[in-house]
Amino acid sequence: MSYRTVGQAPDITCEVCGAVVRGQAIRGGCVVERCERCGHLERDLERCPADHRDLAYGGEPTLDRIRLGLTYRELVRDGVPGxxxxxxxxxxxxLRRFLDDGARVGGVDPDQLGIGVDEVVRERGDLRVGGIEDTSGLPGDQDLVYGIHVLEHVVDPHAALRSSLELLRPGGTASFLTPAGDSSGVERYGAAWWMLEDPTHVRFFTADSLARAAEAAGFVDVEVRRLLLDSLSVDAASVARAVRPGPRPRGVLASRAVLAGAVASIPVVLAERALRPRSRPTLQLLARRP
Structure with missing residues (x-):
């Protein structure tokens, strides 16, 4: 990536690898804090504001259902965990998908979005309220622990990964999806990149920093993938933010015109992602407890 370095206090270090972090100006006047060693991005809202959205959620329900279906297929490709x-x-x-396929389910959530939980999952699942970093007394016998676009939000990603490791049985698997801070979209769209629209996105892992964080937490067999099919609306949403900036309390994807553009652009987006993997905006961490 090509960035312009701006002023930064010399004692700020990367939350993942401890190397020097520099303020980097990206297109549109936004400044992110970039690690010189692993490329990890951290975001201060005063230097890189969300501007157009105040909510944590700004997706689109139909697209989210499609994305969840694709993600579920990825999670059960080796069979449904117990x-x-x-x-x-x-x-x-x-969790309802797993439950319907015979798995025993549990989860933790800070109730950040304030939305209703599926009644069957609420009744039959072991659900906790809070953050994964500070929730104690969780069962440590899970076959699979996963999080879908979570690590970019948490207060302490190292504590979140360590707690996830402790939840797993020996040999159990963790899978986390998170926006790719080393995707070409950061340079292409700058401040208009759709992943920056969410004010609770406070960090963006790179493939390097995500692998480092997982290994530091104690995981083995660490693999980081760039997903072809996740977040297919990112490019259209980013273009819309760049072309017509302005307040959108519900997020840019609340616009039917933007949504239609996102759907129409899918063939082009998929072609580019196939040819240029770095254009894929989502990383998937796969790792195992020893």
Whole structure:
């Protein structure tokens, strides 16, 4: 990536690897804090504001259902795990899929979105309210612990990953999806990049920093992938933010015109992602407890 370095106090270090962090100006006047070693991005809202949205959620329900379906297929590609735990379960939609397929489910969520939880999941799942970093007494016998776009929000990603490790049985698997701070979208769209629209996105892992964080938490067999099919609306939403900036309390995808553009652009987006993997905006961490 090509950035312009701006003023930064010399004693600020990367939350992942401890190397020097520099303020980097990206297109549109936004400044992010970038690690010189692993490329990890941290975000101060005063230097890189969300501007257009005040809510934590700014997606679109139909697109989210499609994304959850694709993600579920990825999570069960080796079979449905017996015990599953979701970090940030939201409405419980994903847990309901696991439950319907015979898994025992649990999860933790700070109720950040204030949305209703599926009644069947609420009745039959082991659900906790709070953050994964500070919730104690959780069962440590899970086959799968996962989180879908969670690590970019948490207060302490190291504590979140360590707690996730402790939830797993020996040999159990963790899977986390998170926006890619080293995707080409950061340079292409700058401050208009849709992942910056959410004011609670306080960090963006790179493939390097995500692998480092997982290994530091004690995981083994760490693999980081760039997902082809996740967040297919990012490019259209980013273009819309760049072309017509302005307040959108519900987020740019609340616009039917932007949503239609996102759907129409999918073939082009998929072609570019196939040819240029770095254009994919989502990383998937796969790792195992020893």
């Amino acid at each position: 015990r599953v735990f979701e970090v940030g379960y939201g409405s419980g939609s994903m």
